[in-house]
Amino acid sequence: MGAALTRYRVIAWIVGVVLILLVVVGMPLKYAFDNPVVVETVGPAHGFLYMIYLVAAFDLSRRADWPLKRMLLVMLAGTVPFVSFYAERRVTAWLDRPVTRTPEPVAS
Amino acid sequence: MPTPGDAKPSRPRGSYDTVSETAAVPGTLDAMRWLWTPAWIARHVAMVVLVVGFLGLGWWQISRAAAGNSLSWGYAVEWPIFAGFVVYVWWREVRLARRNAEGAAEPAADPADAPTVEPPPAATIGARPAVRRPVRVARVPVDGVPGDDTDLAAYNDYLSWLNANPGARPGDYPG
Structure with missing residues (x-):
């Protein structure tokens, strides 16, 4: 669970940053200043990164036994600028409970 | 059930x-x-x-x-x-x-x-x-506390005695 959550958080953060880069920087550059270089490079890259995000979210949802609806919501949240960060925090709050490691007597 | x-x-x-x-x-x-x-x-x-x-x-x-x-x-x-x-x-x-x-x-x-x-x-x-x-x-594992092993050995002796004497009550333990 811990490793799957970490994978999800890393790729969620990357996808979120790239998406904001695309929407906040790339699109104004392309449509207002007629300079499509950012959109051309970051656009397709975001698509492939989002695929990794989907796989990580799917993997995490299976391990956490989420219902289908929650899994789809988390996947969709990755497509909305800024919301993806909120989703990542929500998911982390759901899953990242501190593991209570109570000492256990071991007869060795 | x-x-x-x-x-x-x-x-x-x-x-x-x-x-x-x-x-x-x-x-x-x-x-x-x-x-x-x-x-x-x-x-x-x-x-x-x-x-x-x-x-x-x-x-x-x-x-x-x-x-x-x-x-x-x-x-x-x-x-x-x-x-x-x-x-x-x-x-x-x-x-x-x-x-x-x-x-x-x-x-x-x-x-x-x-x-x-x-x-x-x-x-x-x-x-x-x-x-x-x-x-x-x-x-x-619990941090090693000195004295644990003898307690554990005594308890294990007690358990094996209980196992060897199925009808016995804990108060009958001679040890």
């Missing part, structure tokens, strides 16, 4: 389903009927709509790419992959539901045998313990 005098058949909580009711032969259409509930029809329809939509978007990008928009080649590759992912998620969902249904249909012999730490949400697992991941439990 059902009491012996219980008239009602015991059933895993919250997992009453038609799958375990109908004695349909596996592999027949009758056995697949549970895929034809309204919730499942909605999922099938959503899957088909998404796949057709994604493939349509891919085709649109191909036509744009053919018209000279080189950026569209990337998207033309991505949309069919997303469509394939939708099919994959749909198939995994069907398989998971089928597994849970099978587990509910033939309850596990002993609940203590279920090799999981977390209780399954809807249906029981059972029937297929082989597909579950092995559970790794973090064991934190």
Whole structure:
């Protein structure tokens, strides 16, 4: 669970940053200043990164036994600028409970 | 656990389903009927709509790419992959539901045998313990306290004495 959550958080953060880069920087550059270089490079890259995000979210949802609806919501949240960060925090709050490691007597 | 005098058949909580009711032969259409509930029809329809939509978007990008928009080649590759992912998620969902249904249909012999730490949400697992991941439990040894070992040895002696004298009470222990 811990490793799957970490994978999800890393790729969620990357996808979120790239998406904001695309929407906040790339699109104004392309449509207002007629300079499509950012959109051309970051656009397709975001698509492939989002695929990794989907796989990580799917993997995490299976391990956490989420219902289908929650899994789809988390996947969709990755497509909305800024919301993806909120989703990542929500998911982390759901899953990242501190593991209570109570000492256990071991007869060795 | 059902009491012996219980008239009602015991059933895993919250997992009453038609799958375990109908004695349909596996592999027949009758056995697949549970895929034809309204919730499942909605999922099938959503899957088909998404796949057709994604493939349509891919085709649109191909036509744009053919018209000279080189950026569209990337998207033309991505949309069919997303469509394939939708099919994959749909198939995994069907398989998971089928597994849970099978587990509910033939309850596990002993609940203590279920090799999981977390209780399954809807249906029981059972029937297929082989597909579950092995559970790794973090064991934190107690810090070595001097004197522990003699206590432990004495307790083990006591236990073996109890085991050797089944009818004895703890007060009879001579040690």
